[in-house]
Amino acid sequence: MLIFFGCKGDDSLCCPHPNPTNCNEFSIIDETKYNQTNTNNYTITNVVLNGDCLEITVSSSGCNPNNWDMNFVASEVVVETLPNQWNAKVELINNEACQAVFQKTVSFDLTPFKIIGQNQVQINIAGWNNSIMYQY
Template structure:
């Protein structure tokens, strides 16, 4: 009987320990079709180095901005990319965000690869407007994001 209560107590603890906000325990589906979210952060934008890659293509696909980069490395599957957006909005018509792509690549191989990552832009939507322009460091053509 004592073992039964210990087992019951253990089952109760395991059941209660799984909370809905714990992504390791109870996965939630990603609300977008993009790979990652864009991040509005002036400090990270200012500190982002863009010299370790070349942007080879940029495509706006709905709310997703797809950025293709080329860089040397061993395996692009090991790369991580982020899109940082300056908090300082350029007051033009339409309003303009400055962005930088960060490539995290800790490999020292001489082969050159490409990788495409899409970033969700919905956090850049401005109330009372239906479009913003994105200026991407390393890409000569501004992107007009209409929503």
Template sequence: MKFSRLIMLLLSVTLFLNMQCEDDPVSLPQSNCVNLALIDSFSYENAATSPYTINDVIVNEDCLIITITATGCDGNTWTMQFLDSGSVDESSPPQRYGKFFLINDESCLAEVGRTTSFDLSTLQIEGENEIIINIDGYEDPVTYTY
């Protein structure tokens, strides 16, 4: 009787310890880009942006590098985001539609330039290795090859 209780206690302790959660490390994709491009059709259609001008757009590997100018003090408090509409035109190569959004609460009137980057890997389409990205407010379509 004592032996079966001891076995039952050991079994219970073993099961209890087995159920304890261990935090498995979560690995995010490594990126040299500052931000992540997001697919969000609601925000794409409804989000407000501060005025800005896109000066240059470059794709370097998985990074979309955007240079803008806007009025401000130094641009260090700006919040910048690149949103994809979520819709894909079935062309060859497929086309996506993106917008750059800026939140600028700086009250200075100087013209300030800033460059930032967005990881485009979230915009990849399975079975494709290239897409065209049409950026609202930028005249030329951008080719992203992955």
């Protein structure tokens, strides 16, 4: 039995998983939110795929990175190539006006990106020069 879950931006409980991962956050698959996500208030400094978790480190000015929120938002449109591709963005919610520069790493659950009948997908992240090949 194979179960596929996807998240919508308005889903406050966002995707209860039968097998919870150890990631910090769930990913969001929502076309409207993807199109509205601003990517010019941070720089991605590192991306690491760790099982079903994608660890993303961003750098931005602020007062305390513990006050930042981050989302990983993907377009609902899957590019049908071999392998299929998802386009995604990081959303950094940082309402601080300090001049210091900090980094923060958050891991996002990629299980909603799995496509039935395939064992890998490519993830293209806005602001990161390398695609991520997510194999499952």
